[in-house]
Amino acid sequence: MAITENTEVTETITNAEWCVMRIVWTLDEADSHTIIDLVSQQHDWKAATIKTLIGRLVKKGALATTKNGRQFIYTPLIPEQTAMDAALTGQLDQMCAMCRGQAFVHAIDQTELSQADIQELITHLQEKLATAPTMIACDCLPDGYKGSC
Amino acid sequence: MAITENTEVTETITNAEWCVMRIVWTLDEADSHTIIDLVSQQHDWKAATIKTLIGRLVKKGALATTKNGRQFIYTPLIPEQTAMDAALTGQLDQMCAMCRGQAFVHAIDQTELSQADIQELITHLQEKLATAPTMIACDCLPDGYKGSC
DNA sequence: GATTAGAGTTTACATCTGTAAACGTAAAGT
Protein backbone atom coordinates (compact mmCIF):
# COMPACT_ATOMS: atom_id res chain seq x y z
CA MET A 1 0.00 0.00 0.00
CA ALA A 2 1.13 3.53 -0.65
CA ILE A 3 2.78 5.32 2.23
CA THR A 4 1.52 8.84 1.89
CA GLU A 5 -2.01 8.72 0.63
CA ASN A 6 -4.02 11.71 1.71
CA THR A 7 -7.62 10.79 1.12
CA GLU A 8 -8.95 12.74 4.05
CA VAL A 9 -8.82 16.47 3.47
CA THR A 10 -8.56 17.25 7.14
CA GLU A 11 -7.20 20.76 7.45
CA THR A 12 -8.40 23.71 5.46
CA ILE A 13 -6.07 25.76 3.32
CA THR A 14 -6.54 29.46 3.90
CA ASN A 15 -6.59 32.15 1.24
CA ALA A 16 -3.01 33.23 1.79
CA GLU A 17 -1.86 29.64 1.89
CA TRP A 18 -3.47 28.95 -1.48
CA CYS A 19 -1.00 31.31 -3.09
CA VAL A 20 1.90 29.23 -1.83
CA MET A 21 0.27 25.95 -2.74
CA ARG A 22 -0.37 27.09 -6.27
CA ILE A 23 3.33 27.67 -6.81
CA VAL A 24 4.25 24.27 -5.46
CA TRP A 25 1.47 22.52 -7.33
CA THR A 26 2.61 24.12 -10.55
CA LEU A 27 6.31 23.41 -10.09
CA ASP A 28 5.57 20.08 -8.44
CA GLU A 29 8.53 20.65 -6.14
CA ALA A 30 10.35 23.75 -5.02
CA ASP A 31 12.76 24.98 -2.39
CA SER A 32 11.83 27.87 -0.16
CA HIS A 33 13.96 30.32 -2.09
CA THR A 34 11.99 29.64 -5.24
CA ILE A 35 8.67 29.82 -3.46
CA ILE A 36 9.54 33.08 -1.75
CA ASP A 37 10.88 34.51 -4.98
CA LEU A 38 7.81 33.67 -7.02
CA VAL A 39 5.17 34.44 -4.42
CA SER A 40 6.66 37.82 -3.61
CA GLN A 41 6.40 38.76 -7.26
CA GLN A 42 2.65 38.27 -7.02
CA HIS A 43 1.94 39.62 -3.57
CA ASP A 44 3.42 42.38 -1.55
CA TRP A 45 4.50 40.07 1.24
CA LYS A 46 7.79 39.97 3.08
CA ALA A 47 9.89 36.82 2.88
CA ALA A 48 9.09 36.22 6.54
CA THR A 49 5.40 36.09 5.78
CA ILE A 50 5.85 33.49 3.09
CA LYS A 51 8.06 31.46 5.42
CA THR A 52 5.25 31.43 7.95
CA LEU A 53 2.80 30.22 5.36
CA ILE A 54 5.14 27.45 4.24
CA GLY A 55 5.61 26.39 7.85
CA ARG A 56 1.89 26.27 8.49
CA LEU A 57 1.31 24.24 5.35
CA VAL A 58 3.92 21.71 6.42
CA LYS A 59 2.36 21.45 9.85
CA LYS A 60 -1.06 20.99 8.28
CA GLY A 61 0.22 18.15 6.16
CA ALA A 62 -0.36 19.97 2.88
CA LEU A 63 3.34 20.07 1.97
CA ALA A 64 5.99 17.40 2.42
CA THR A 65 9.64 18.20 3.02
CA THR A 66 12.70 16.38 1.73
CA LYS A 67 16.08 17.39 3.08
CA ASN A 68 18.42 18.54 0.37
CA GLY A 69 21.72 19.60 1.93
CA ARG A 70 21.04 22.56 4.20
CA GLN A 71 17.57 23.19 2.88
CA PHE A 72 14.28 21.52 2.10
CA ILE A 73 12.47 20.66 -1.05
CA TYR A 74 8.73 21.06 -0.68
CA THR A 75 6.23 18.90 -2.50
CA PRO A 76 2.44 18.89 -2.37
CA LEU A 77 0.84 16.22 -0.22
CA ILE A 78 -2.67 16.95 -1.32
CA PRO A 79 -3.56 17.10 -5.03
CA GLU A 80 -4.58 20.44 -6.42
CA GLN A 81 -7.75 19.04 -7.90
CA THR A 82 -8.76 17.60 -4.53
CA ALA A 83 -8.21 20.90 -2.78
CA MET A 84 -10.15 22.80 -5.41
CA ASP A 85 -12.95 20.32 -5.27
CA ALA A 86 -13.17 20.55 -1.50
CA ALA A 87 -13.08 24.34 -1.57
CA LEU A 88 -15.85 24.64 -4.13
CA THR A 89 -17.99 21.95 -2.61
CA GLY A 90 -17.57 23.42 0.84
CA GLN A 91 -18.77 26.75 -0.44
CA LEU A 92 -21.72 25.24 -2.26
CA ASP A 93 -22.78 23.14 0.70
CA GLN A 94 -23.35 26.33 2.56
CA MET A 95 -25.77 27.69 0.04
CA CYS A 96 -29.44 26.90 -0.44
CA ALA A 97 -29.75 23.67 -2.42
CA MET A 98 -32.44 25.22 -4.54
CA CYS A 99 -30.24 28.10 -5.61
CA ARG A 100 -27.07 26.21 -6.43
CA GLY A 101 -27.99 25.85 -10.06
CA GLN A 102 -28.28 29.60 -10.51
CA ALA A 103 -25.04 30.07 -8.66
CA PHE A 104 -23.38 27.82 -11.22
CA VAL A 105 -24.95 29.74 -14.06
CA HIS A 106 -23.52 32.99 -12.76
CA ALA A 107 -20.15 31.53 -11.93
CA ILE A 108 -19.80 29.92 -15.32
CA ASP A 109 -20.80 33.14 -17.02
CA GLN A 110 -17.94 34.90 -15.30
CA THR A 111 -15.30 32.27 -15.83
CA GLU A 112 -13.19 31.83 -18.92
CA LEU A 113 -13.37 28.21 -19.97
CA SER A 114 -11.66 26.35 -22.77
CA GLN A 115 -13.62 24.71 -25.54
CA ALA A 116 -12.65 21.29 -24.22
CA ASP A 117 -13.85 22.12 -20.71
CA ILE A 118 -17.12 23.46 -22.04
CA GLN A 119 -17.61 20.31 -24.10
CA GLU A 120 -16.92 18.16 -21.10
CA LEU A 121 -19.31 20.13 -18.96
CA ILE A 122 -22.03 19.85 -21.56
CA THR A 123 -21.52 16.11 -21.80
CA HIS A 124 -21.65 15.68 -18.04
CA LEU A 125 -24.76 17.81 -17.83
CA GLN A 126 -26.50 15.92 -20.56
CA GLU A 127 -25.82 12.69 -18.72
CA LYS A 128 -27.04 14.23 -15.51
CA LEU A 129 -30.19 15.40 -17.19
CA ALA A 130 -31.41 11.84 -17.60
CA THR A 131 -31.80 11.26 -13.89
CA ALA A 132 -32.30 14.84 -12.76
CA PRO A 133 -35.28 15.69 -10.57
CA THR A 134 -37.87 18.16 -11.77
CA MET A 135 -37.00 20.48 -8.97
CA ILE A 136 -34.83 20.80 -5.93
CA ALA A 137 -36.41 21.89 -2.67
CA CYS A 138 -35.07 24.76 -0.64
CA ASP A 139 -33.25 23.39 2.40
CA CYS A 140 -32.80 26.61 4.31
CA LEU A 141 -35.39 25.91 6.96
CA PRO A 142 -35.36 23.08 9.50
CA ASP A 143 -37.16 19.87 8.58
CA GLY A 144 -40.89 20.27 8.72
CA TYR A 145 -40.98 23.86 7.56
CA LYS A 146 -41.55 24.59 3.94
CA GLY A 147 -40.31 27.71 2.27
CA SER A 148 -38.38 28.72 -0.79
CA CYS A 149 -35.80 31.31 -1.53
CA MET B 1 -32.86 57.33 -6.66
CA ALA B 2 -33.32 54.35 -4.39
CA ILE B 3 -32.22 54.78 -0.82
CA THR B 4 -30.79 51.43 0.06
CA GLU B 5 -29.10 50.03 -2.99
CA ASN B 6 -26.28 47.72 -2.11
CA THR B 7 -24.30 47.23 -5.28
CA GLU B 8 -20.94 46.96 -3.56
CA VAL B 9 -20.55 43.71 -1.68
CA THR B 10 -18.21 45.24 0.85
CA GLU B 11 -18.15 42.97 3.85
CA THR B 12 -17.85 39.24 3.71
CA ILE B 13 -20.42 36.99 5.28
CA THR B 14 -18.80 34.29 7.36
CA ASN B 15 -19.80 30.65 7.48
CA ALA B 16 -21.78 30.96 10.68
CA GLU B 17 -23.45 34.11 9.44
CA TRP B 18 -24.58 32.36 6.28
CA CYS B 19 -26.84 30.16 8.39
CA VAL B 20 -28.65 33.20 9.73
CA MET B 21 -28.85 34.88 6.36
CA ARG B 22 -30.38 31.80 4.76
CA ILE B 23 -33.26 31.93 7.21
CA VAL B 24 -33.90 35.60 6.57
CA TRP B 25 -33.51 35.25 2.82
CA THR B 26 -36.00 32.42 2.81
CA LEU B 27 -38.57 34.12 5.04
CA ASP B 28 -37.81 37.50 3.52
CA GLU B 29 -38.34 39.07 6.92
CA ALA B 30 -38.19 37.70 10.43
CA ASP B 31 -37.95 38.80 14.03
CA SER B 32 -35.14 37.58 16.21
CA HIS B 33 -37.33 35.07 18.00
CA THR B 34 -38.08 33.34 14.72
CA ILE B 35 -34.47 33.41 13.59
CA ILE B 36 -33.22 32.04 16.88
CA ASP B 37 -35.90 29.38 16.89
CA LEU B 38 -35.18 28.14 13.38
CA VAL B 39 -31.41 28.41 13.46
CA SER B 40 -31.14 26.57 16.74
CA GLN B 41 -33.06 23.67 15.23
CA GLN B 42 -30.30 23.31 12.66
CA HIS B 43 -27.24 24.07 14.75
CA ASP B 44 -26.33 23.40 18.31
CA TRP B 45 -25.91 27.06 19.14
CA LYS B 46 -27.15 28.98 22.15
CA ALA B 47 -29.58 31.83 21.61
CA ALA B 48 -26.81 34.20 22.64
CA THR B 49 -24.64 32.99 19.79
CA ILE B 50 -27.33 33.61 17.23
CA LYS B 51 -27.96 37.06 18.70
CA THR B 52 -24.30 37.86 18.17
CA LEU B 53 -24.47 36.74 14.56
CA ILE B 54 -27.56 38.84 13.94
CA GLY B 55 -25.84 41.84 15.49
CA ARG B 56 -22.77 41.42 13.33
CA LEU B 57 -24.85 41.08 10.20
CA VAL B 58 -26.68 44.30 11.00
CA LYS B 59 -23.39 46.08 11.61
CA LYS B 60 -22.04 44.73 8.34
CA GLY B 61 -25.02 46.05 6.45
CA ALA B 62 -26.27 42.63 5.44
CA LEU B 63 -29.49 42.92 7.42
CA ALA B 64 -31.80 45.91 7.84
CA THR B 65 -33.88 46.51 10.94
CA THR B 66 -37.36 47.91 11.24
CA LYS B 67 -38.69 48.70 14.67
CA ASN B 68 -41.86 46.80 15.51
CA GLY B 69 -42.96 47.60 19.04
CA ARG B 70 -40.25 46.42 21.44
CA GLN B 71 -38.47 44.35 18.84
CA PHE B 72 -37.01 44.44 15.36
CA ILE B 73 -37.93 42.91 12.08
CA TYR B 74 -34.89 41.91 10.09
CA THR B 75 -34.77 41.97 6.31
CA PRO B 76 -31.92 41.15 3.92
CA LEU B 77 -30.03 44.10 2.50
CA ILE B 78 -28.01 42.05 0.07
CA PRO B 79 -29.71 39.63 -2.30
CA GLU B 80 -29.04 35.95 -1.80
CA GLN B 81 -28.01 35.46 -5.39
CA THR B 82 -25.47 38.28 -5.12
CA ALA B 83 -23.95 36.79 -2.01
CA MET B 84 -23.76 33.33 -3.52
CA ASP B 85 -22.25 34.71 -6.67
CA ALA B 86 -19.60 36.61 -4.75
CA ALA B 87 -18.79 33.61 -2.60
CA LEU B 88 -18.36 31.24 -5.52
CA THR B 89 -16.48 33.71 -7.66
CA GLY B 90 -14.19 34.59 -4.79
CA GLN B 91 -13.35 30.96 -4.32
CA LEU B 92 -12.77 30.40 -8.04
CA ASP B 93 -10.59 33.46 -8.41
CA GLN B 94 -8.20 31.89 -6.01
CA MET B 95 -7.74 28.79 -8.08
CA CYS B 96 -5.57 28.25 -11.14
CA ALA B 97 -7.39 29.60 -14.19
CA MET B 98 -6.44 26.52 -16.15
CA CYS B 99 -8.04 24.18 -13.63
CA ARG B 100 -11.31 25.96 -13.07
CA GLY B 101 -13.07 23.98 -15.75
CA GLN B 102 -12.23 20.71 -14.02
CA ALA B 103 -13.30 22.16 -10.73
CA PHE B 104 -16.69 22.90 -12.24
CA VAL B 105 -16.92 19.39 -13.61
CA HIS B 106 -16.33 17.91 -10.18
CA ALA B 107 -18.59 20.36 -8.41
CA ILE B 108 -21.41 19.80 -10.83
CA ASP B 109 -21.00 16.05 -10.53
CA GLN B 110 -21.54 16.32 -6.81
CA THR B 111 -24.43 18.74 -6.86
CA GLU B 112 -28.05 17.85 -7.34
CA LEU B 113 -29.48 20.05 -10.03
CA SER B 114 -32.98 20.34 -11.42
CA GLN B 115 -33.74 19.60 -15.03
CA ALA B 116 -34.42 23.27 -15.66
CA ASP B 117 -31.09 24.32 -14.17
CA ILE B 118 -29.24 21.73 -16.21
CA GLN B 119 -30.97 22.93 -19.36
CA GLU B 120 -30.06 26.49 -18.58
CA LEU B 121 -26.47 25.56 -17.92
CA ILE B 122 -26.24 23.66 -21.18
CA THR B 123 -27.68 26.60 -23.08
CA HIS B 124 -25.25 29.03 -21.48
CA LEU B 125 -22.36 26.72 -22.16
CA GLN B 126 -23.30 26.24 -25.78
CA GLU B 127 -23.40 29.99 -26.23
CA LYS B 128 -20.08 30.31 -24.49
CA LEU B 129 -18.59 27.66 -26.73
CA ALA B 130 -18.81 29.94 -29.75
CA THR B 131 -16.28 32.40 -28.42
CA ALA B 132 -14.32 30.11 -26.14
CA PRO B 133 -10.54 29.96 -26.46
CA THR B 134 -8.85 26.69 -27.35
CA MET B 135 -7.14 26.64 -24.03
CA ILE B 136 -6.66 28.65 -20.88
CA ALA B 137 -3.16 29.24 -19.63
CA CYS B 138 -2.12 28.45 -16.08
CA ASP B 139 -1.81 31.68 -14.13
CA CYS B 140 -0.13 30.33 -11.04
CA LEU B 141 3.31 31.73 -11.76
CA PRO B 142 4.24 35.41 -12.02
CA ASP B 143 4.21 36.98 -15.48
CA GLY B 144 7.09 35.81 -17.57
CA TYR B 145 7.25 32.32 -16.18
CA LYS B 146 5.51 29.57 -18.00
CA GLY B 147 4.26 26.45 -16.28
CA SER B 148 1.14 24.44 -16.04
CA CYS B 149 -0.59 22.61 -13.28
C1' DG C 1 -47.25 50.87 39.92
C1' DA C 2 -43.89 47.01 40.79
C1' DT C 3 -42.15 43.06 38.69
C1' DT C 4 -40.75 40.17 35.14
C1' DA C 5 -39.45 38.65 30.78
C1' DG C 6 -37.61 39.09 26.60
C1' DA C 7 -35.13 41.98 22.82
C1' DG C 8 -31.03 44.13 21.73
C1' DT C 9 -26.20 45.54 23.30
C1' DT C 10 -21.69 44.89 25.62
C1' DT C 11 -18.18 42.26 27.03
C1' DA C 12 -15.45 37.90 26.86
C1' DC C 13 -12.46 34.72 25.22
C1' DA C 14 -10.09 31.06 22.54
C1' DT C 15 -8.68 30.03 17.93
C1' DC C 16 -7.64 31.13 13.25
C1' DT C 17 -5.53 34.31 9.77
C1' DG C 18 -2.63 37.69 7.82
C1' DT C 19 1.49 39.79 8.42
C1' DA C 20 6.16 39.95 10.03
C1' DA C 21 10.39 40.42 13.07
C1' DA C 22 13.76 37.91 15.75
C1' DC C 23 16.47 33.99 16.55
C1' DG C 24 19.30 29.70 16.32
C1' DT C 25 22.16 27.09 13.59
C1' DA C 26 24.48 24.94 10.03
C1' DA C 27 26.59 25.72 5.57
C1' DA C 28 29.50 28.59 2.69
C1' DG C 29 32.91 31.77 1.88
C1' DT C 30 37.53 33.93 3.24
Place this chain on the structure above:
DNA sequence: ACTTTACGTTTACAGATGTAAACTCTAATC
Protein backbone atom coordinates in the same frame (compact mmCIF):
# COMPACT_ATOMS: atom_id res chain seq x y z
C1' DA D 1 39.03 28.79 12.05
C1' DC D 2 36.01 32.83 11.67
C1' DT D 3 32.53 35.22 9.81
C1' DT D 4 28.65 35.81 7.07
C1' DT D 5 24.53 33.85 4.86
C1' DA D 6 20.65 31.93 4.56
C1' DC D 7 17.16 28.41 5.91
C1' DG D 8 13.93 26.89 9.09
C1' DT D 9 11.81 27.86 13.75
C1' DT D 10 9.86 30.74 17.46
C1' DT D 11 7.57 34.50 18.90
C1' DA D 12 4.43 38.53 18.08
C1' DC D 13 0.45 40.84 17.36
C1' DA D 14 -3.87 42.79 15.46
C1' DG D 15 -8.17 41.68 13.46
C1' DA D 16 -11.69 38.08 12.18
C1' DT D 17 -14.56 34.23 13.67
C1' DG D 18 -17.07 30.96 16.58
C1' DT D 19 -19.18 30.68 20.73
C1' DA D 20 -21.52 32.54 24.65
C1' DA D 21 -22.50 34.95 29.21
C1' DA D 22 -23.80 39.29 31.32
C1' DC D 23 -26.23 43.45 31.23
C1' DT D 24 -29.66 47.09 30.10
C1' DC D 25 -33.91 48.47 29.07
C1' DT D 26 -38.57 48.69 27.61
C1' DA D 27 -42.87 46.52 27.33
C1' DA D 28 -46.03 43.29 29.22
C1' DT D 29 -48.09 41.19 33.46
C1' DC D 30 -49.96 41.11 38.18
